[in-house]
Amino acid sequence: MPDNLLEQLQSAFPGAQVSEQGGFGPLVGLAAADALAAACETLARPEFGWDTVEDYTARDLGTSFELVLHLVSSADVRRRLTVKAPIARETAQAPSLVSRFGCAEWYEREIFDLFGIRFDGHPDLRRILLPEDWSGHPLRKDYQDERLLRRPGN
Amino acid sequence: MNPSPMPPLDQAPALATETLTLNMGPQHPSTHGAMRLILKLDGERVVSAQPDFGYVHRGMEKMAEALTYPQYIYLTDRLDYLSSILNEWSFCLACETLAGIQVPRRAEYLRVITGELCRLSSHLVWLGSMGMDLGAFTPLTYTFREREMILDLFDLLCGQRMTFNYLRIGGVSRDLPAGFADQARKFLRYFERLPDVYDQILSDNAIFLQRMRGVGVLDPAIARSHAVTGPSLRGSGMALDLRRSEPYSAYPEFQFDVVTRADGDALARYQVRVEEMKQSARIVAQALDGLPEGEVQAKVPRVFKPPVGEAYARVESSRGIQGFYLASDGTVKPTRCRIRVPSFANLSVLPKLLAGVKVADVVAILGSLDFIVPEIDR
Numbered sequence: 160m161p162d163n164l165l166e167q168l169q170s171a172f173p174g175a176q177v178s179e180q181g182g183f184g185p186l187v188g189l190a191a192a193d194a195l196a197a198a199c200e201t202l203a204r205p206e207f208g209w210d211t212v213e214d215y216t217a218r219d220l221g222t223s224f225e226l227v228l229h230l231v232s233s234a235d236v237r238r239r240l241t242v243k244a245p246i247a248r249e250t251a252q253a254p255s256l257v258s259r260f261g262c263a264e265w266y267e268r269e270i271f272d273l274f275g276i277r278f279d280g281h282p283d284l285r286r287i288l289l290p291e292d293w294s295g296h297p298l299r300k301d302y303q304d305e306r307l308l309r310r311p312g313n
Numbered sequence: 314m315n316p317s318p319m320p321p322l323d324q325a326p327a328l329a330t331e332t333l334t335l336n337m338g339p340q341h342p343s344t345h346g347a348m349r350l351i352l353k354l355d356g357e358r359v360v361s362a363q364p365d366f367g368y369v370h371r372g373m374e375k376m377a378e379a380l381t382y383p384q385y386i387y388l389t390d391r392l393d394y395l396s397s398i399l400n401e402w403s404f405c406l407a408c409e410t411l412a413g414i415q416v417p418r419r420a421e422y423l424r425v426i427t428g429e430l431c432r433l434s435s436h437l438v439w440l441g442s443m444g445m446d447l448g449a450f451t452p453l454t455y456t457f458r459e460r461e462m463i464l465d466l467f468d469l470l471c472g473q474r475m476t477f478n479y480l481r482i483g484g485v486s487r488d489l490p491a492g493f494a495d496q497a498r499k500f501l502r503y504f505e506r507l508p509d510v511y512d513q514i515l516s517d518n519a520i521f522l523q524r525m526r527g528v529g530v531l532d533p534a535i536a537r538s539h540a541v542t543g544p545s546l547r548g549s550g551m552a553l554d555l556r557r558s559e560p561y562s563a564y565p566e567f568q569f570d571v572v573t574r575a576d577g578d579a580l581a582r583y584q585v586r587v588e589e590m591k592q593s594a595r596i597v598a599q600a601l602d603g604l605p606e607g608e609v610q611a612k613v614p615r616v617f618k619p620p621v622g623e624a625y626a627r628v629e630s631s632r633g634i635q636g637f638y639l640a641s642d643g644t645v646k647p648t649r650c651r652i653r654v655p656s657f658a659n660l661s662v663l664p665k666l667l668a669g670v671k672v673a674d675v676v677a678i679l680g681s682l683d684f685i686v687p688e689i690d691r
Binding site: 180183210211212213214216218219227229233235241260261262264265269273286287288289290297298 | 651
């Protein structure tokens with residue numbers, strides 16, 4: 160990785176937190192999820208080259224959610240980059256990346272299914288793994304299911 | 314009453330036709346597991362195809378929140394059950410990255426040997442069922458005979474035929490038993506000429522070629538947009554193989570070729586996998602010959618508590634890039650465990666591949682993508 164890459168990324172994303180995560184390539188922490196689509200476009204430009212999704216998922220941080228997007232470069236797969244974007248818990252909304260990446264359609268359906276984050280502009284946002292009539296989103300930390308076995312102390 | 318005479322054919326009113334919705338599965342031999350394909354058909358032609366899955370969803374990402382790291386290893390076997398070692402490998406790799414553990418060199422070699430044997434047996438199962446999907450039963454009897462020998466090797470190694478639970482954080486659970494290396498070498502000598510035998514019974518078969526050639530052509534740009542990896546991507550001419558392009562473990566020390574084919578059709582994906590079997594056998598032979606002496610397990614605390622942080626580790630599995638994204642809050646259990654599975658992304662390209670093909674090609678395309686349902690559903 161060129162030495163000034165982090166500085167280049169920082170100047171391309173002034174409001175974001177850019178850091179190096181030992182061995183995984185750079186991490187770009189966006190200030191808001193609204194900037195996600197524009198950030199993907201910037202990162203796909205030839206000077207950066209992160210044009211392909213490898214994985215797209217989310218985390219529940221308790222007070223908010225966080226989208227985690229792993230990008231790779233199709234020219235050089237070693238070049239990895241992680242983009243993170245916070246999502247407010249109350250609204251749980253994010254812009255869809257379907258028009259940019261073909262795989263985003265299913266990944267966003269999965270995030271919606273398991274975290275309940277809604278993607279604006281998704282053509283067919285419905286559950287993908289769980290049954291249609293399931294209630295709740297299991298990967299949320301406050302998910303309760305009376306059928307879950309409770310161990311003492313848990 | 315006299316029947317009215319038939320009108321001449323060119324004056325007959327046009328037949329009203331409509332599309333037919335056909336559920337293929339969830340129990341169907343060519344979906345290789347419980348998966349439903351909702352096909353909309355116009356006569357013999359597929360108008361649209363929508364996969365529906367989740368029938369074996371076990372909530373494995375949620376289960377990780379209730380289990381300690383070492384307790385989770387055996388569950389990873391149940392993802393892609395044909396290449397269990399490779400799932401364990403990426404999970405252990407993620408844990409080792411989190412905690413900064415160095416794996417002893419002998420353990421890395423044992424991981425390569427078992428991992429490549431797993432890839433070999435997975436490709437053998439695929440080859441047999443691919444032939445059977447197209448109506449050729451003989452290859453299955455051949456490939457399952459060879460696969461059984463690999464499973465015997467694993468039985469000798471860890472007492473299990475399929476869900477091995479062999480890898481540990483920082484190494485492997487036990488060293489090679491006496492006789493393993495000899496038996497493995499014997500198998501490799503026996504296996505040497507077999508990919509060519511399979512080729513003779515399938516690739517020299519005119520029916521097989523006609524059903525595979527030019528069918529399900531996957532454009533490299535679409536493949537990358539859908540995050541397709543593994544042999545399915547290499548069949549479209551892209552040489553993406555993590556073992557070569559981001560070498561992990563002991564892979565830099567071995568000679569092997571990254572197999573690609575440019576055509577992108579079902580036949581190209583078939584050829585890539587047959588050729589990859591030879592490469593896997595090559596790697597196992599080299600690893601057996603160069604196996605270093607030493608420990609097979611690094612020093613890992615009895616209670617594994619990685620520091621607060623995140624790690625994303627991935628390996629080249631039989632079907633593509635398989636990875637674990639782990640987030641640790643400093644306790645014995647991960648706070649988030651995300652499983653990146655190759656089959657999920659590889660299958661997402663299916664609606665595009667199936668639109669417009671004939672019904673008979675659906676099975677050939679499904680088989681050539683080589684997905685595995687428990688891995689998609691998790």
